[in-house]
Structure formats: structure tokens, C-alpha cells
Amino acid sequence: MLQLKILLVDDEKEFVTTLAERLELRNMHVEIATDGEMALSMIEADPPQVVVLDVMMPGLSGMEVLVRIKAIDPKIQVILLTGHGATKDGIKGMQLGAFDYLIKPVDIDELIEKLNEAAKNVV
Amino acid sequence: MALNLKNWFNIKERLQRFLEVEYSEDRYHNLRRNMRILMIAMTIIPLVLMALINYHQYQRSLKEEILSPINLLANKTTHSFQFFLKERLSLIKSISYFYTLDDLCDEKTLNHILFTLKKEFVGFVDLGLINGSDGTQICYVGPYSLVGKNYANQDWFQEVTLKGTYISNVFMGYRKFPHIAIAVQRLQQNGQSWILRTTIDTTMFDNLIAAMGLDAESDAFVLNKEGIFQTNSRLYGKVLEQCPFTIPPGGYSTYVVEKQDPNGNDVFLAYAHLTYPDYTLVIVKPHSAVLKAWYALKSDLFFVFLVSSALILIVVFRLTDILVSRIREADQRRELAFRELQHSHKLSSIGRLAAGVAHEVNNPLAIINEKAGLIKDLIKYTPDFDQKEKFLNLLESILQSVRRCKTITHRLLGFAKRMEIEVENLDLNELMKEVLGFLEREALYRNIDITLDLAKDLPRIDSDRGQLQQVFLNILNNAMAAVQDEGRISITTWEKDADTVAISIEDNGCGMSEETCRYIFEPFFTTKKEHGTGLGLSITYGIVQKLGGEIDVASKENQGTKFTVYLPKKSKSKI
Numbered sequence: 086m087l088q089l090k091i092l093l094v095d096d097e098k099e100f101v102t103t104l105a106e107r108l109e110l111r112n113m114h115v116e117i118a119t120d121g122e123m124a125l126s127m128i129e130a131d132p133p134q135v136v137v138l139d140v141m142m143p144g145l146s147g148m149e150v151l152v153r154i155k156a157i158d159p160k161i162q163v164i165l166l167t168g169h170g171a172t173k174d175g176i177k178g179m180q181l182g183a184f185d186y187l188i189k190p191v192d193i194d195e196l197i198e199k200l201n202e203a204a205k206n207v208v
Numbered sequence: 209m210a211l212n213l214k215n216w217f218n219i220k221e222r223l224q225r226f227l228e229v230e231y232s233e234d235r236y237h238n239l240r241r242n243m244r245i246l247m248i249a250m251t252i253i254p255l256v257l258m259a260l261i262n263y264h265q266y267q268r269s270l271k272e273e274i275l276s277p278i279n280l281l282a283n284k285t286t287h288s289f290q291f292f293l294k295e296r297l298s299l300i301k302s303i304s305y306f307y308t309l310d311d312l313c314d315e316k317t318l319n320h321i322l323f324t325l326k327k328e329f330v331g332f333v334d335l336g337l338i339n340g341s342d343g344t345q346i347c348y349v350g351p352y353s354l355v356g357k358n359y360a361n362q363d364w365f366q367e368v369t370l371k372g373t374y375i376s377n378v379f380m381g382y383r384k385f386p387h388i389a390i391a392v393q394r395l396q397q398n399g400q401s402w403i404l405r406t407t408i409d410t411t412m413f414d415n416l417i418a419a420m421g422l423d424a425e426s427d428a429f430v431l432n433k434e435g436i437f438q439t440n441s442r443l444y445g446k447v448l449e450q451c452p453f454t455i456p457p458g459g460y461s462t463y464v465v466e467k468q469d470p471n472g473n474d475v476f477l478a479y480a481h482l483t484y485p486d487y488t489l490v491i492v493k494p495h496s497a498v499l500k501a502w503y504a505l506k507s508d509l510f511f512v513f514l515v516s517s518a519l520i521l522i523v524v525f526r527l528t529d530i531l532v533s534r535i536r537e538a539d540q541r542r543e544l545a546f547r548e549l550q551h552s553h554k555l556s557s558i559g560r561l562a563a564g565v566a567h568e569v570n571n572p573l574a575i576i577n578e579k580a581g582l583i584k585d586l587i588k589y590t591p592d593f594d595q596k597e598k599f600l601n602l603l604e605s606i607l608q609s610v611r612r613c614k615t616i617t618h619r620l621l622g623f624a625k626r627m628e629i630e631v632e633n634l635d636l637n638e639l640m641k642e643v644l645g646f647l648e649r650e651a652l653y654r655n656i657d658i659t660l661d662l663a664k665d666l667p668r669i670d671s672d673r674g675q676l677q678q679v680f681l682n683i684l685n686n687a688m689a690a691v692q693d694e695g696r697i698s699i700t701t702w703e704k705d706a707d708t709v710a711i712s713i714e715d716n717g718c719g720m721s722e723e724t725c726r727y728i729f730e731p732f733f734t735t736k737k738e739h740g741t742g743l744g745l746s747i748t749y750g751i752v753q754k755l756g757g758e759i760d761v762a763s764k765e766n767q768g769t770k771f772t773v774y775l776p777k778k779s780k781s782k783i
Contacts, residue, residue, distance in 0.1 A: 097571055097574070097575065099575045099578075099579075100571070100574050100575045103575065103578035103579050103581075103582050104578045106582055107578065107581055107582050110582075110585045110586070110589060111585075188618070189570055189571075189573075189574045190570070190573050190574035190576075190577035190610060191574075191577075193581050
């Protein structure tokens with residue numbers, strides 16, 4: 086099975102590094118960005134298959150980053166992480182081209198399932 | 209002018225102070241009482257004053273109006289008497305001049321004169337000639353034989369010798385009929401004097417009095433200056449008896465006085481003095497006869513006063529009742545609105561706080577979740593070691609606690625979201641089931657049978673989830689309170705028309721009277737006594753209205769109640 090290449094974007098460094106380590110333990114190639122600008126430049130340099138993107142971030146918001154990613158390459162799949170209990174952001178994100186949304190804190194197995202589903206969509 | 213204005217403002221302030229009552233339990237009671245006192249005082253006092261003024265004015269003018277005819281009558285009759293007596297006197301005087309002593313000494317001539325007098329005038333009885341110096345009757349014609357009788361010692365003889373004329377008081381005479389005597393003295397140039405004397409029947413007096421046309425309760429009579437009746441009185445005595453009234457002497461006009469007669473009746477006494485002789489004409493009229501019209505007017509006046517007072521009282525009482533209840537309603541509405549505002553304000557700030565806390569807690573929670581997850585992963589991928597199982601168990605319990613926290617933060621966020629009125633697309637059937645979830649336990653415990661008849665293809669509607677939950681929860685709570693244990697509640701949903709869906713909640717509980725039914729959506733109306741605030745259904749009604757829907761209630765006592773809520777498919781709310 087091809088190794089899945091993932092970019093995790095979240096301003097909470099402790100959260101992303103830990104999550105990245107857990108995903109790597111499950112045989113995934115994971116890179117980390119702690120803000121929107123950084124994520125975009127990394128995507129331009131080396132596009133991943135799936136981006137896991139936090140909606141609430143200082144600077145560029147998750148929604149803006151999502152729009153820009155889709156502009157760079159619409160094939161890149163984006164899974165949104167919403168801190169809100171609100172489904173509103175999730176639905177809005179999906180209208181903007183996100184693959185799905187998950188509510189923080191996420192269950193690792195659920196995330197992996199979504200990642201695999203998203204990866205299948207990448208042609 | 210400035211002073212007046214200042215006074216006016218003072219009055220206004222005082223009035224305001226009078227009507228501003230302190231906030232207390234019987235505030236409205238006091239307000240109503242003060243308004244009533246003020247309004248009654250402002251209307252009844254002028255009415256009473258007007259009535260009193262009218263009373264006195266009417267009394268005065270009516271009295272004048274009634275008394276002036278009496279006055280006139282007394283005047284007229286006095287003149288008649290005066291004229292009657294003067295005429296007789298002049299007649300006798302004329303005769304004494306027309307005839308010589310010799311003529312008059314002749315009985316034939318004297319008889320002829322008396323005959324003529326009797327024929328032409330009324331009341332002459334006899335005629336006699338008396339010697340002026342010794343008082344002996346020289347010649348006499350009439351029913352008696354009085355020739356030779358001497359009058360020298362009688363008062364009238366002295367008076368006629370002194371004054372030349374004489375009119376007597378009424379006396380009974382020899383025939384027991386009331387008479388008066390008139391005498392004139394004639395002095396001849398040779399110093400000889402003689403007196404012509406006639407007696408007149410006073411029937412004419414009675415005729416004059418009868419001509420006054422007095423009513424049955426009134427009386428009129430003539431008195432001499434000693435107060436002796438000169439004519440018969442119908443009520444107070446016969447001729448020559450003493451009159452019970454004392455009439456003040458003197459005066460040339462007609463006077464009216466109020467007196468009490470011997471029988472104790474109040475009477476008006478009108479009297480006038482004749483100039484000559486010293487007679488007084490008296491008219492007696494009882495008060496009651498005179499003032500009959502006045503009494504009628506008085507009772508009319510009193511009746512009008514009573515009726516208008518009663519009307520004023522009724523109007524004032526009704527008006528203040530209406531006004532005060534309107535004020536009370538307005539106050540209650542304002543209070544309710546204020547309370548609702550306060551409530552929603554409180555909830556929305558709690559909501560904001562909850563959302564903030566949930567948000568802040570969420571991030572560290574996510575980190576704990578990931579860290580613990582990583583440790584678990586690491587342990588899993590490490591070969592077995594001492595107490596590996598225990599570590600895994602501990603981590604699992606950390607993760608479980610994280611999940612619990614997650615539920616709590618999600619619930620807090622959900623609560624915060626419900627505070628904001630938010631229209632979403634929802635399934636009414638689903639929502640109903642959610643609401644029933646809250647009541648399941650109680651229904652189970654009380655063995656209440658809740659049957660659902662939900663339309664399968666009920667269209668989704670745009671509405672507010674949280675608010676609708678509250679609506680149905682309120683109605684269901686009431687239904688639960690109304691039914692006995694082992695009662696039945698049935699819930700039905702259906703599509704009413706192209707724009708509306710409906711949901712009905714029917715119970716077989718105690719039901720309500722028509723009267724109660726009419727008021728159940730009014731704020732503060734409650735049948736639960738101490739347990740209810742009277743707000744539940746009014747809030748329910750308010751929400752349904754706000755969401756563009758309608759709510760209906762049908763109830764029969766001891767049979768049950770049915771609430772039906774109609775909701776628009778597309779949101780019509782102006783939130």
C-alpha cells in the first residue's frame with residue numbers, strides 16, 4: 086500500500102506534533118505547519134494528498150487557507166477540524182470544497198478512516 | 209395672572225401626588241379609591257351646590273309668585289269694603305242735606321226715602337231721626353217702634369256729636385242678625401242739630417268675601433280693631449267672637465306674614481287695614497295649599513338629584529374599574545416583557561460564557577487526547593513489559609474522561625447556540641421524539657400511554673429547534689399534569705396544506721371549562737395556584753406567533769384537551 090502523504094495544519098504545536106507522531110506510527114508520511122502561510126508555501130513546494138486543517142487559526146483562517154489550497158490544486162483533499170460544536174463551519178467548508186469535517190478533540194480511528202476515504206478520492 | 213398660574217401648577221402637582229400611589233400589594237386598590245374620591249368629589253360637589261342654589265331660588269320666586277295674587281286679592285277686597293261703606297255713608301250724608309228737618313220729621317217722607325234706599329241699594333234696614341241736643345228719637349221708619357227712645361248716653365251718640373259721622377262695629381241688633389249702624393249729624397244755621405241714623409244688614413259683607421272665590425282650605429274675614437270677627441269665619445269662629453290671631457295695627461299697605469293657627473297648621477296671613485272705619489281684612493291660606501307646587505318641584509328636584517348622583521356613581525365606578533384594570537394589564541405586560549428580556553439576556557450571557565469556556569477548554573483537551581493516544585500507541589507497539597496491561601487501562605480511563613469532557617463542552621456549545629434564535633431546516637417528527645425523550649421517565653413511572661401518529665412523509669420545515677422544543681415541552685408538561693396515572697396522550701403530525709404543517713397533542717385528562725379556555729394564553733393566568741407562574745402557555749403562544757405559526761386549543765371538562773400547533777414550512781419569523 087502506497088504511503089499516504091499528509092499535511093497537518095494547526096496553530097497548537099503540541100497538538101499537531103503529537104497527532105503527527107501517532108499518524109506516523111500508523112505508517113503515514115506526515116508534515117506539520119503551524120499557520121496558514123506556512124502551510125500554503127509547503128503545499129506549493131511539495132503537494133500532499135490530504136490536508137487536515139484547523140478552522141480557528143490566528144492570521145489566515147482555515148476557510149481562507151482551504152480556498153487557496155483548492156486554487157493551487159483542486160485534487161488535494163482537505164479535512165477540516167472545527168473546535169466549535171457548530172456544524173455550520175463544517176457545512177460551509179464542505180460547500181467550499183472540503184472533503185469532510187471532524188470535531189475536536191478527534192478520535193484517532195475516525196480520523197484515519199476519513200483520511201483513507203479522502204485518499205481514495207485522489208486520482 | 210402669574211399667581212393664578214402658579215396656583216394652578218400647585219393644584220396639578222397635588223393631584224399627581226394624590227394619584228401616585230406607592231408600589232404595594234393594594235396599589236391598584238388605592239389608585240382606584242383615590243380616582244373615585246376625586247371624580248365623585250369633582251362631580252357631586254358642583255351638583256349639590258347647583259341643587260341647593262336652585263332649591264333656594266325656586267323657593268323664593270315660587271313664594272313670590274304664589275303670594276302676589278293673595279296680596280292683590282286682599283287689596284281689592286279691602287277697597288270693595290271701603291267703597292261699600294263710604295257709599296252708604298255718603299248716601300246718608302246727601303239725604304241729610306237734600307231734606308230739611310221738617311221733611312224728615314214727616315214719617316211719610318222718611319218712609320219714602322227708606323223705600324227708595326231699599327229698592328236701589330242693598331242692606332238698608334231702617335232710618336231714624338234723632339234730636340242732636342237731647343238724643344231723643346224724633347222719627348223712625350223700620351221694623352221696630354223706636355220713637356221716643358233716648359240715645360244721649362250711648363257712645364255712638366257722643367262720637368257723632370263730636371265727629372259728625374259714625375260707622376259702628378258689627379252688632380247683633382234686635383233681630384239677631386249682624387248689623388252695622390251709620391249716623392251723620394246735621395247742624396242748622398240756627399244752631400239746631402239733628403242726627404240721621406240708619407242700620408245696614410251685613411249680608412253684603414259675606415257676599416264681598418264670597419266674591420273673592422277662595423278655595424276650601426283658605427279663609428277670609430273682617431276684624432275690628434279689638435280683633436272681634438265682623439264677619440263669619442269658616443275656620444276660626446262666628447261673627448262677634450274673638451279672633452285667635454293677633455294682627456299688628458297700623459300700616460296702609462297689604463302685609464303677608466307666616467303664622468301658626470290654633471290647630472297647629474302653618475298658614476300665610478295676608479291683611480290690610482281699612483282707612484275708615486277701623487276694620488282689618490284678613491286672608492288665611494295654609495302653607496300646604498300655597499306650596500303644593502313647591503313641594504312637587506322639590507320632590508322633582510330631589511329625584512333628578514338622586515338619579516344623576518346614581519348615574520355619576522355608576523359611571524365613576526365603571527370607569528375607574530376599566531381604567532385601573534387597563535393600567536394593571538399594561539403594567540403586567542410591561543413587567544412580563546421586562547422579565548422576558550431579562551431572562552433572555554441572562555441566558556444569552558450564560559451562553560456566551562459557556563461558549564467561551566468550552567472553546568478554551570477544547571484545545572488543551574485535544575492535546576491531552578492526542579498525548580494520551582500517543583502513549584497508548586507507543587505502549588501498544590512496544591513488546592510486553594511489566595504492568596503493560598495496567599498502563600493501557602489507565603490510559604483508557606484518561607481517554608474516557610476526555611470523551612466525557614468532550615460531551616460536556618459540546619453540550620455547553622449546544623446550549624450557547626440555542627440562545628441565539630436560529631432558523632434551521634428540521635424534521636418536526638424528529639424534534640417531537642427528542643422532546644418526548646425528556647418526559648419518557650415520568651411517563652414510564654406513571655404508566656402514561658403516549659401514542660405517536662406521525663406522518664411518514666411530513667415535509668421538513670424551516671424553524672427554530674430550541675424554541676419549538678420549548679413549545680412542545682410546555683404543552684406536553686401541561687398534558688402530563690392534566691392526565692391521571694395510566695392516562696393517554698396522543699401526538700399526531702400531518703401536512704395541513706401546501707404551506708403549513710400541523711401537530712396536535714391530545715390528552716384524556718381533566719380538561720378545562722370554556723371560561724378557563726378563553727384565558728389560558730393570558731400572562732399570569734394559572735389554575736395551578738402556587739405551583740404555576742401563569743407564564744408557560746403565554747410564552748408558548750408568544751413563540752409560536754414569533755415563528756409565524758398559530759396555536760389552537762379545544763377542551764371539554766373531564767374529557768380532555770387538544771392543543772394544535774400550525775407551523776409554516778418556510779420561516780416567516782422576523783428574527
